[in-house]
Amino acid sequence: MFSAPLEVMLERIATRETNPFGKTLDERERIIKDTAEVEPLLRASATMEIDTRQPLADTVRQLRDLIGQVKTGKSAACE
Template sequence: MADLLATEATVVVSGTSENQGDFYDRFEQVVLLSAPVEVLIERVRARTNNPYGHTVEQQDRIRAHVADVEPLLRRGASIELDARMPIRELAEVIARLVGPRPTRHD
């Protein structure tokens, strides 16, 4: 991650990691996508390309993460977006946050 951030002008990263806070000072924006826990549970139950979230135990773990981890993520975020927004709208908001792409002269 450090190499990528040192060499690329525009980087958009998705996901979470225990050490993500170590990189926050290198980002102009840290976006938290959030949704009510029951929306998250329904989404993982409905997906067909990944079995995680289909069992009660996994759903309980998701609920625990939302309760315990999401507040930490919220404190580190510069902006929070409602993940129930249509994907196109979310992408447009994030694109505006990124701003115009730099022109490369090779």
């Protein structure tokens, strides 16, 4: 699963220019509520976590490594 703290997600949503969702107070409250309800379910079933606070190149490298492990049948280590 890809993850970032809620504060980071809200900051990214507030500053992005490509999607208007999340700009209103109601939408931000929905994001907070949905995150609180859904994130624990995702974490319970995830076998790997990629923290997207790291530089983009590192996130891409981790994803590429994971894809390589799947293709070769190797087990992915949780991070």
